[in-house]
Amino acid sequence: MQKRSLGFWLQLALTLAVSAFLGVPILQSMLAGVTRNIFQGVLKSGLTLDWVGQVLTLYWPAILLSIEIAIGCLIVTLLVGVPAAYGLARAPGRLARLAEEALVLPVAVPGLALALAMVIAYNPWGGFRQSAWFILAGHVLFTLPFMVRAVLAVMASSDLATLEEGAASLGAGFFRRFFDVVLPNCRSGILAGALTVVTLSIGEFNLTWLLHTPLTKTLPVGLADAYASLRLEIGSAYTLVFFVLIVPLLVALQLMGRPRRMKPVPEDQP
Amino acid sequence: MGTPRGRMIAGLMILPAALVFLAFFVLPLVRLVVAGGDGPDGWAGYGVALADTRHLTSLAETLVLSIAVTLATLVLGGIPGLFLARNRFPGRALLVSILTLPLAFPGVVVGFMVILLAGRQGLIGQVSQLMGGDRIVFAYSMAGLFLGYVYFSIPRVVLTVMASAEKLDPLLEEAARSLGASPWRVFLDVILPGLKPALIASGAVSFATSMGAFGTAFTLATRIDVLPMVIYTEFTLGVNLAAAAGLSLLLGAVTWAALALARQATGAGVAAAG
Numbered sequence: 001m002q003k004r005s006l007g008f009w010l011q012l013a014l015t016l017a018v019s020a021f022l023g024v025p026i027l028q029s030m031l032a033g034v035t036r037n038i039f040q041g042v043l044k045s046g047l048t049l050d051w052v053g054q055v056l057t058l059y060w061p062a063i064l065l066s067i068e069i070a071i072g073c074l075i076v077t078l079l080v081g082v083p084a085a086y087g088l089a090r091a092p093g094r095l096a097r098l099a100e101e102a103l104v105l106p107v108a109v110p111g112l113a114l115a116l117a118m119v120i121a122y123n124p125w126g127g128f129r130q131s132a133w134f135i136l137a138g139h140v141l142f143t144l145p146f147m148v149r150a151v152l153a154v155m156a157s158s159d160l161a162t163l164e165e166g167a168a169s170l171g172a173g174f175f176r177r178f179f180d181v182v183l184p185n186c187r188s189g190i191l192a193g194a195l196t197v198v199t200l201s202i203g204e205f206n207l208t209w210l211l212h213t214p215l216t217k218t219l220p221v222g223l224a225d226a227y228a229s230l231r232l233e234i235g236s237a238y239t240l241v242f243f244v245l246i247v248p249l250l251v252a253l254q255l256m257g258r259p260r261r262m263k264p265v266p267e268d269q270p
Numbered sequence: 271m272g273t274p275r276g277r278m279i280a281g282l283m284i285l286p287a288a289l290v291f292l293a294f295f296v297l298p299l300v301r302l303v304v305a306g307g308d309g310p311d312g313w314a315g316y317g318v319a320l321a322d323t324r325h326l327t328s329l330a331e332t333l334v335l336s337i338a339v340t341l342a343t344l345v346l347g348g349i350p351g352l353f354l355a356r357n358r359f360p361g362r363a364l365l366v367s368i369l370t371l372p373l374a375f376p377g378v379v380v381g382f383m384v385i386l387l388a389g390r391q392g393l394i395g396q397v398s399q400l401m402g403g404d405r406i407v408f409a410y411s412m413a414g415l416f417l418g419y420v421y422f423s424i425p426r427v428v429l430t431v432m433a434s435a436e437k438l439d440p441l442l443e444e445a446a447r448s449l450g451a452s453p454w455r456v457f458l459d460v461i462l463p464g465l466k467p468a469l470i471a472s473g474a475v476s477f478a479t480s481m482g483a484f485g486t487a488f489t490l491a492t493r494i495d496v497l498p499m500v501i502y503t504e505f506t507l508g509v510n511l512a513a514a515a516g517l518s519l520l521l522g523a524v525t526w527a528a529l530a531l532a533r534q535a536t537g538a539g540v541a542a543a544g
Binding site for chain 2: 005023029096099102116118120141202224235236239247265
């Protein structure tokens with residue numbers, strides 16, 4: 001191992017400082033969520049799960065609704081997004097590129113603006129507007145591009161056309177090819193897309209804040225509520241509950257996402 | 271699959287997504303434009319709203335904030351990203367996880383992180399008091415928002431720069447070094463140009479996210495007049511649809527343009543904002 005230069009240590013120091021900036025408040029909030037009284041400190045007042053318990057009783061419906069919407073969102077984006085990615089991958093020409101651009105637009109526009117437009121457009125449809133389906137619609141709009149992109153990226157990097165031609169020459173019809181050739185080859189993209197969709201849906205706030213009603217509060221809406229009106233310990237405990245839900249998803253996403261990016265088709269490696 | 275049947279299948283596969291897009295994006299956007307022109311001033315309402323000094327100030331402040339966030343994030347995320355991609359040492363994996371963990375935190379949670387750091391009971395205030403000074407509290411202001419947006423944007427810059435740095439050709443660097451270039455020159459002339467697409471792409475996402483983010487500002491204070499907060503108050507309190515619609519469309523156009531320009535410049539897909 002070579003001797004580390006001064007530059008190495010300076011960069012390491014900055015990296016450590018930035019990591020502390022990101023990591024310390026996460027630890028702080030996790031600790032505060034299980035501290036009896038944060039003003040006295042952990043050491044004096046001791047640990048407790050009371051706050052977490054209170055959060056679960058107060059916000060259980062919101063937490064549950066978020067999980068339900070995330071699952072619904074996943075189902076819809078799978079059913080709608082995977083075929084769309086296939087269509088975009090197979091359709092040649094400028095029209096397909098244009099369609100691809102258009103489908104990704106909802107991510108380029110701030111959620112607040114999207115939600116405002118949706119609320120104004122669907123206000124007359126009271127039943128739909130008041131229901132959780134309305135939030136689901138917003139989440140699908142916002143997460144669909146991520147599913148399409150993730151799947152499209154894998155489709156573009158694997159030689160789908162040749163594989164399909166091979167299957168077709170052996171007499172496989174379209175559905176047979178789609179389910180037995182296309183989908184298995186896009187596994188990694190579908191999985192990455194699915195994790196992204198669920199992660200984003202569970203944490204979505206910018207859209208949801210305008211789409212929700214008092215009866216359709218989601219987890220992040222409850223978080224905003226708790227931060228604004230309840231004591232620091234409850235806000236922290238609620239954040240802790242959120243972390244417990246979201247961190248495994250993020251870790252899974254990182255574990256599968258990083259190496260794939262450099263080796264798009266590991267199955268084909270000799 | 272250039273056959274008519276192939277094209278038809280491709281079209282049918284895209285159809286459901288196109289319907290979602292039409293029903294929940296195109297139609298609402300059209301309704302938004304119409305509703306904005308439906309106020310007491312009619313279509314002139316847009317002009318009135320966009321000429322309003324408070325709105326213009328807010329737009330300028332949001333732009334300045336977003337540019338500052340982007341520059342700060344590129345430095346604070348870019349250096350660690352490059353460093354982690356090029357060095358192997360014990361504990362590296364842990365640092366990578368910490369730096370990329372907040373990638374999908376919602377704005378409200380980021381706002382809470384800022385409160386924990388710089389709020390009334392925040393760490394910075396406690397430390398500054400322990401050191402004999404005043405209790406420093408700046409969470410509930412533009413500075414707090416700046417801190418939050420930097421917090422939020424660092425993970426994306428780190429990830430993008432790391433991925434890009436790993437693809438740099440080490441031979442170029444070696445060649446430069448063997449020709450007598452100093453480490454600083456190698457950085458300026460070889461590494462930085464190689465990272466340019468990644469920096470532009472992730473910088474554009476930081477900028478667009480900072481322009482449009484709502485949750486963090488909402489958590490920190492309603493008194494921070496960034497554009498999304500103004501849109502929100504115009505819609506809920508002012509019931510000024512022309513202003514809310516006009517500013518929303520303007521905001522959407524700015525963020526879309528930033529991302530589109532970055533994509534043009536890099537030729538690569540820009541990872542979209544969370």
